[in-house]
Amino acid sequence: xGRMAGRRALLxxxxxxxxxxxxxxxxxxxxxxxxxxxxGTAGLTASQENLDQxxxxxxVDQPLVTxxxxxxxSALSGxxxxxxxxxxxxxxxxxxxxxxxxxxAASAFGVAVVLGTGLGVLAARRxxxxxxxxxxSAAYTLEAAPAFWLGLLAIWFFALKLDVLxxxxxxxxxxxxxxxGQVATHLVLPAAVLGISQLPWFFxxxxxxxxDALDEDPVRxxxxxxxxxxxxxxxxxLRCGMLPMLTLIGSRVPELITGALxxxxxxxxxxxxxxxxxxxxxxxxxxxxxxxxxxTAAVVLGNLLSDLLYAIADxxxxxxG
Numbered sequence: 001x002g003r004m005a006g007r008r009a010l011l012x013x014x015x016x017x018x019x020x021x022x023x024x025x026x027x028x029x030x031x032x033x034x035x036x037x038x039x040g041t042a043g044l045t046a047s048q049e050n051l052d053q054x055x056x057x058x059x060v061d062q063p064l065v066t067x068x069x070x071x072x073x074s075a076l077s078g079x080x081x082x083x084x085x086x087x088x089x090x091x092x093x094x095x096x097x098x099x100x101x102x103x104x105a106a107s108a109f110g111v112a113v114v115l116g117t118g119l120g121v122l123a124a125r126r127x128x129x130x131x132x133x134x135x136x137s138a139a140y141t142l143e144a145a146p147a148f149w150l151g152l153l154a155i156w157f158f159a160l161k162l163d164v165l166x167x168x169x170x171x172x173x174x175x176x177x178x179x180x181g182q183v184a185t186h187l188v189l190p191a192a193v194l195g196i197s198q199l200p201w202f203f204x205x206x207x208x209x210x211x212d213a214l215d216e217d218p219v220r221x222x223x224x225x226x227x228x229x230x231x232x233x234x235x236x237x238l239r240c241g242m243l244p245m246l247t248l249i250g251s252r253v254p255e256l257i258t259g260a261l262x263x264x265x266x267x268x269x270x271x272x273x274x275x276x277x278x279x280x281x282x283x284x285x286x287x288x289x290x291x292x293x294x295x296t297a298a299v300v301l302g303n304l305l306s307d308l309l310y311a312i313a314d315x316x317x318x319x320x321g
Contacts, residue, residue: 008307012300017072019296023289024068071289081286085278090290093275098294100170101271104190105260111195116202117245121238123203124210136207139200147197147259151266154193165189168268190267197259198252205245206238213240246309253302257295 035055055061062070071081080090123132142150159167166172166189171182213219214237264273272291279287 008300008304012297015300016293016296020072020289020293021068023292024064024071024285027283027285027288028064028067067285071286075290075293080290083275083279083284083287085282085284086275086287090286093287094272094290094294097270097272097275100269101260101264101273104187104194104264104269104271105256107187107191108194108198108260108263109256111191112198112202115195116199117206117238117242119199120203120206121210121233123207124214124237125233127211132207135203139203142196143200145197146262147194148262148266150197151190151193151263154189155266158189168266170270186267186269190263190269193267194256194259194263197263198256201248201252202245205248206242209240209242209244210237213237216240247306249309250299250303250306253299254295257298 035051052061074081080094082088083090083093086093119135123129123135126132155167158165166186168186168190170186171178210233214233219232219237219240260271261273261276263269264271265277272294275287276291278284279291
């Protein structure tokens with residue numbers, strides 16, 4: 001597994017470099033002018049000479065390859081540049097917001113895995129039963145439901161209709177301090193919505209995997225030996241049924257990131273969603289490139305994690321050969 005992880009790390013280098021170059025290329029072809037976005041309303045009355053000088057100061061007067069190479073070499077030395085739209089270093093922009101995004105994504109991922117696994121096992125016990133039909137129908141429906149729509153529905157029902165949970169933000173409106181209790185309360189709705197939006201795939205994979213495992217000879221033999229149904233289900237069928245789900249983890253990371261951006265926007269969660277939107281609309285090259293690299297690295301790590309978990313769960317799989 002060590003060699004496989006090393007190979008993946010080496011392959012990630014050209015991938016990340018190509019992704020950052022693609023960001024600069026797309027931004028260069030964009031009709032948006034970063035100078036006018038930076039100047040704001042002052043740019044409407046500024047002279048062309050002042051706008052040209054501002055273009056030089058921001059470095060957007062240079063050729064595409066030069067801008068990309070300068071950013072890449074600076075990033076490798078630890079300097080991600082300054083965000084023109086946030087008016088602060090990119091590292092500070094990401095540092096202030098990344099932790100909250102990770103908290104939301106991790107909580108939602110835990111909800112999706114735990115609920116998806118539990119419901120999948122229960123549904124696989126009696127394929128075609130009432131529970132199986134109800135949960136499967138709900139899963140297929142949720143697959144087609146956008147995360148932002150689920151978020152708006154949750155706000156309407158739990159925050160406006162029942163008034164049991166806050167509609168958004170990180171803390172109460174009247175609070176000047178961030179406390180664990182307030183963060184936990186405000187995290188419930190966005191984490192639940194994001195987790196439920198990812199739940200159908202985990203449920204369907206576990207359900208199918210466990211149902212197939214229950215029909216295999218080793219599991220039938222365990223039942224014939226008189227083992228308890230719980231032992232057969234959790235100790236034998238679930239372990240075999242979890243293998244397909246482990247490969248799903250890496251493929252769900254991009255969807256999790258996209259869903260997190262939408263959910264953060266709906267619930268005004270102070271993550272990287274707002275920074276991503278502003279960087280894209282304002283053509284903020286340094287911030288946009290750093291956020292894209294961050295998302296790409298998360299996808300690469302997610303796929304690597306899937307392979308490592310699969311190898312741990314099934315030692316017969318070899319990656320070092």
